[in-house]
Amino acid sequence: MSINILRWIAVLVIAFLAGKLMTKIKMPSILGWLIAGMILGPHAVNLIPQSVLDAGWYKTIIMWMQCAFGIMLGSELIWSKLKSSGKALIITTLTQSLGTFAVVSLAFGIVFYFTNVPIFLTFIFGSIALATAPAPALSVMK
Numbered sequence: 001m002s003i004n005i006l007r008w009i010a011v012l013v014i015a016f017l018a019g020k021l022m023t024k025i026k027m028p029s030i031l032g033w034l035i036a037g038m039i040l041g042p043h044a045v046n047l048i049p050q051s052v053l054d055a056g057w058y059k060t061i062i063m064w065m066q067c068a069f070g071i072m073l074g075s076e077l078i079w080s081k082l083k084s085s086g087k088a089l090i091i092t093t094l095t096q097s098l099g100t101f102a103v104v105s106l107a108f109g110i111v112f113y114f115t116n117v118p119i120f121l122t123f124i125f126g127s128i129a130l131a132t133a134p135a136p137a138l139s140v141m142k
Contacts, residue, residue: 004052011040011047030069097130104129 019029
C-alpha cells in the first residue's frame with residue numbers, strides 16, 4: 001500500500017513539473033497535468049494501479065483536489081479582463097461553446113438513434129464537450 005502512495009505522490013510531482021513545462025511554452029499548466037495523468041495512469045504506463053483509483057481515501061482526496069483546481073482555474077476568469085478583451089472574445093467563446101455542444105450532440109444523436117441507445121445521453125456528451133470547448137481559443141487569444 002505504501003508503494004502505491006509513493007507512486008501517487010510521484011505522479012503528482014511529475015504532473016506539477018509537466019504543468020510548469022507547459023507554462024514555459026505559453027500553454028495552460030492544466031494541459032501538462034492532463035497529459036501527465038493520461039500517460040502515467042492505469043491505461044498507459046500504469047504507474048497508478050486500478051486498486052488505488054478504487055480506494056476510498058483516493059476518491060476523497062481527488063474530490064478535494066478537483067474543487068481546489070476548479071477554484072484556481074475559475075479565479076483566472078476576471079470579468080473586467082474579459083470585458084476589456086472586447087466583444088470578439090465573448091462571441092468566439094459563445095460560438096465555440098454552443099457550436100461544440102450542437103455538433104457533438106448531433107453526432108452522438110445520429111449514432112445513438114441507429115444503435116438504440118437512449119437519446120438523452122447525447123446531451124450529456126454534448127455537455128461534456130461544452131465544458132472544454134472554449135479553452136483552446138482562450139489560450140490562443142491570451
